[in-house]
Amino acid sequence: MARKVTLGVLAAVFTPLMASCVGAPATTYELQEPKECPIDESSYDGAVRIGYQVIPGSALFLRDQGLVESCFPHANVSWVRFATGQDVVQGFASGSIDVGIAGSPPAANALSSPIDLDLKVIRTNDITDSGEALVARDATSIEELAGENIVTAANSTAHYSLLKALEAAGITDAEITFLSPEALLSAWTAGDVDAAFMWGPTLSHMQQEGNTLTTAGEVAEETGAATHLFTLATSELVDNSDIHAVWNELEDHALDVWNEDSERFVQATSVQAGLDAELTRELIEGKKHLYQKEAEDMAEEIRSNLFETAEFLDQQGIADVKEQDHYDEAVIG
Template sequence: MSRVPEGPSRRLLLAGALGVASAAVTGCSSNDEGSSGGAKRLRIGYFAFPSGDLIVKNRKLLEKALPGYEITWIKFDSGASVNQAFLGKALDIAALGSSPFARGLSGASPIPYKVAWILDVAGDNEALVARKDTGVSDVAGLKGRTVATPFASTSHYSLLAALETAGLEASDVKLVDLQPQAILAAWQRGDIDATYVWLPTLDELRKTGRQLTSSKQVGAAGKPTLDLAVVSDDLIARDPKAIEAWRKSEAEALRLLKSDPDGAVDAVSAELGISKTDARAQLAQGVFLTPEQVTSPDWLGTDGNPGRLLSYVTDTARFLAGQKQIDAAPSAAAIRDAFYAKGLPDVLK
């Protein structure tokens, strides 16, 4: 398979990370105790994407659980920028797609973080759509077309998988690296023919586009993607109790998605600045596990007994290596070591 453009070098990623760090956490000086002005600090990266994270943030569940902490929520557009921020030591906890997580574990100097939770499983909330005026009606029809996606994201991974299933190589299309807002602008100008992207941008594109496949279908065909939550090695070493409190808050949010759907809609609507009708429709497109499912053998697993997520991340890394997106897949031991399930499931009770 022809080689597609590789991601930036670690040196460039680190330079970008320092910019992210200075912009996102201005005034929060870094030190070994993770504190600022005497208060313990947590810097949490999140996406403007329907998930339990938005409920935790909106209802201040973590602030209630950790009243003595200074908690900063930092919004990111993609997993690539989250990886940059971890390299720059600008984050303690963050949402991260399974594909950029697999990337972060690769190379001679893997990013010092571990997966500690599952936020959701990608469903119809990430999809490949083509502009209706292109006449493209299936993935194979994208040959020779310009297709945009945020590189190093779960959408990028799913796009490559969809192309392979349709008998196309990455070189058969013109791949363009754009963030969601830039994708919307390029779509409106007619600069791109198709895109693989996530909500809420996806819903806007569906108005004038035709959906060709979704991450739900790609996953069912053997290449699932997930939105994970990762914690830095520094935080694991200095404050595991904070991670326990954060996990409990995320578990509460997952339960609220089932037990209080109207309340979940209200929280997502407020955080995204969209109508409750749109928030309800967007939440319906995701696949949200229960806390019990998260810690089951089918998904994250428990301390010393990782679940199927281990094989999903392993398969993702191998696929990315095969696509020349990374130089080589990390070893099985490196991936296993990047799981942090200490205290699970007992800590959730």
């Protein structure tokens, strides 16, 4: 049996992890020459500060191609890298970003008390599936994790899926430790972690050595607790610009490239992620990507899942849930 991680569970809602991330160092994330804007350009001339994570997908493709810069030619566009969705929420709270990519649990946390940020969900990017999973070094079933230490990232989609998986298995005595993806990779490699629910390159590395007990998609199928990746924006930016329409058109364009020329999409995304093309493709395929029209058709389900996530965070003592209308009104994309 591997040694337990000795770090205690983090108590703070906002724990900065901005310097931690799986992938190449920040200095190697260089934009390519911006491509021509494939849609009507925006006339907005303010700041568009984007908080992103190194999650292979449409946002990294847009960054690599410089398409946000091309389609907001009069704006001051900048990108800020964060390790987790909860860190993106911290970026909003500190006023350092206007747009952010984060999962539904950190989004629900941000919209709930005591954080209570004035944000809108302008895009539902995807539904989490096999790209997040619970992996154990020795255990072959979730039930074997009773009383064990399990690692995940605080207030993330993986954290939410883990809690739902443990609840469904009737496990109430597992100890949960919070680590960033990069810190988990180091701890797993050192043999200090017995099990973890995580995503991305860290997950792929763990799956090479451990047993995959369940995935986020399987948890959602069993419990109804689906998780999503959102693009959020401040209400101020939404009210004073065309960010909602332009961002969705850009995201749809990125999905067109993925569906029509996946090799180009993977190559561009792998550059930003600092990963090889094969692993990048695997991580992209671990999600169910949504066009804007598909998300609109699922709007009632997405709003319901966001509210249920907030309710669950309330039950866990992480946040204080508000009325359902509050979350329904926040989802506009």
